[in-house]
Amino acid sequence: MPPSAEANPSLETSPRIALLVDKIEFHAKALTRSFARLGARAVPMRLSAFSLDTRRPSGIAVPGFGTRLPDLILVRAVGLGSFESITLRLGLLHALKDMGVPIANSPRAIELCVDKAATSFRCFNAGIPTPETFALESPRQTRALVRRECARSPLVLKPLFGAQGRGLKLIRQESDLPDIASMAGVYYLQRYIGVERDGFSDCRVLVAGGRVLAAMTRRAPHWITNVKLGAKPEPVELDDEMRDLALRGAAAVEAEFAGVDLLRAADGRWYVIEVNSMPGWQGLQSVTDFPIADELASLLLARHGLAAGGAEMAS
Numbered sequence: 542m543p544p545s546a547e548a549n550p551s552l553e554t555s556p557r558i559a560l561l562v563d564k565i566e567f568h569a570k571a572l573t574r575s576f577a578r579l580g581a582r583a584v585p586m587r588l589s590a591f592s593l594d595t596r597r598p599s600g601i602a603v604p605g606f607g608t609r610l611p612d613l614i615l616v617r618a619v620g621l622g623s624f625e626s627i628t629l630r631l632g633l634l635h636a637l638k639d640m641g642v643p644i645a646n647s648p649r650a651i652e653l654c655v656d657k658a659a660t661s662f663r664c665f666n667a668g669i670p671t672p673e674t675f676a677l678e679s680p681r682q683t684r685a686l687v688r689r690e691c692a693r694s695p696l697v698l699k700p701l702f703g704a705q706g707r708g709l710k711l712i713r714q715e716s717d718l719p720d721i722a723s724m725a726g727v728y729y730l731q732r733y734i735g736v737e738r739d740g741f742s743d744c745r746v747l748v749a750g751g752r753v754l755a756a757m758t759r760r761a762p763h764w765i766t767n768v769k770l771g772a773k774p775e776p777v778e779l780d781d782e783m784r785d786l787a788l789r790g791a792a793a794v795e796a797e798f799a800g801v802d803l804l805r806a807a808d809g810r811w812y813v814i815e816v817n818s819m820p821g822w823q824g825l826q827s828v829t830d831f832p833i834a835d836e837l838a839s840l841l842l843a844r845h846g847l848a849a850g851g852a853e854m855a856s
Contacts, residue, residue, distance in 0.1 A: 556581040556847035559603060559611040561588045563618040567823045571834035572615065579838055581847065584611075588630045589620050599640060601633055610637065612847055614644045616651060617819055643845040645797045646818040653794040654818035657701055657729050663793040669786065670812045672804075673732040676701070680721045683728040687715050695733040700724065704817065709765050731814070734806040735764050742766055743805075743814065744777055746787035747822055747833065749798035750840045753784055755822070755829045768824035776828045783811055790816045797844070798837060 558576055560583045562569045569585045576583040584605045594602040599610055614637065619630055634648035646654075653659045658676040665671055675696075677683045690696055691714055698718070700708040702725070711733060712718060721728065735741055743766045746756040756779050761772035768774055779787070783803055790813040791799040800820025803811045822833045842848065 556612045556842060557606065557609075558583040559606070559614045560585045561614065561616045561618060563587065563620055568617055568821060568834070571832070572617075572838060575832065575834040575838035576842075578835070579842055581838070581842060583615070587620055588616070588618070588634070589622065589626065591630065591633045593629075593633065601636060601640075610640070610642050612643070613841065613845055614642060615841065616644065616646055619651065619655075619819075645841055645845075646799070647795060647797070650794055650796040650799075651818050654796065654799070654816050655702055657699060657703075657815065658727075660794055660816050661731070664790060664813050664816075667789060667793040669789050669793060670810060672734050672812055672814065675728070675730045677728050678721075678726060680718075680728075683718065683721075683730075684715050686730070687712060687718060690730075690732075691715075696730040697733045698724070699729050699731065701727045701729045711764065733764075734804060734812060736805070736807045737764075744779075744783060744803040744811075745820075745825060746779065746783065746801045746803060747798070747820060747825060748787050748791040748796070748801055749837055750844055751788065751792075753779065753787060754798075754836055754840075755825055755833055756783075756787075757825045757828050759824070772824075774824040774828050786811055786813055789813075794818065797841075 558581055560569060560572055562585050565585055573583045573585060586604060590604045592602045593600065597608060603611060619627065631648050631652065634644055638644050638647060653663060661671060661674040675686055677686065687696065691712060696712040698710045698712050710717065710719070712730065740760055740762050741764045742758050742760040744756060744758055747754045756777050758775040758777040759766040759768060759772040760775055766772045786803055787801040790801040794816050796816065796818050800817040802814040804814050805811050826833050
């Protein structure tokens with residue numbers, strides 16, 4: 542339970558943050574501690590606990606905040622749910638943003654990152670190097686596409702909504718395609734540009750507030766290089782090309798902070814593969830010599846004009 546304002550009057554003027562999570566894990570604990578060290582109070586909760594309530598002055602109820610709204614909402618998770626429940630949750634975030642509540646990342650950025658096709662289009666439209674990408678609903682058209690494109694080189698099939706390397710499949714021929722029902726009705730395919738160089742690797746860059754906070758190489762014996770699936774994090778020094786691509790990738794999806802995945806192709810160029818609006822950094826923290834949560838919390842408070850003891854409270 543968060544401490545009460547009666548027990549500590551300074552909490553009345555401390556920035557109050559709704560920290561949206563699915564569960565209390567590494568990131569929630571680290572961010573809660575970091576905000577507390579900076580004189581702010583983070584309250585972990587699920588977005589599914591928010592509700593529309595037109596009896597209230599704001600029209601939205603946020604548990605633990607009484608009749609007031611948070612000074613900042615930090616989205617670590619939207620949570621699982623039906624199409625209707627996710628629509629409601631994002632709609633409430635849009636409404637809160639329209640009322641002036643700072644939200645990181647914004648609901649628009651979340652939507653652009655959750656939908657891999659939207660991310661790919663935004664990067665393409667911004668002139669950012671990204672693999673050739675296709676998104677189709679027609680199995681017939683997809684089979685024809687695979688016959689044509691896999692004659693050149695393989696494709697990677699990914700769930701349109703997915704994370705942490707789950708559900709990826711290398712497509713070399715038409716028979717590799719699963720039934721469209723198993724892909725929730727959408728085939729999302731990217732050109733496979735991975736190259737084995739003493740194993741496989743890519744680079745994850747954590748961007749926040751228009752600057753690079755930290756980065757790592759993820760190395761694995763398999764072409765899927767996700768730490769959750771066993772890839773090993775290693776320190777990396779970014780060159781100017783990598784740094785620029787990461788910053789541009791985050792900006793393309795309007796993300797205040799993001800995890801940008803970069804992959805080097807056979808021609809030596811770096812490409813933006815994905816942008817994550819709710820990135821984890823537990824593996825990255827293991828190869829970073831400062832507390833990432835401290836930097837992120839400090840940056841967010843500063844960017845939104847929130848200072849301990851004198852927050853500009855949302856009405």
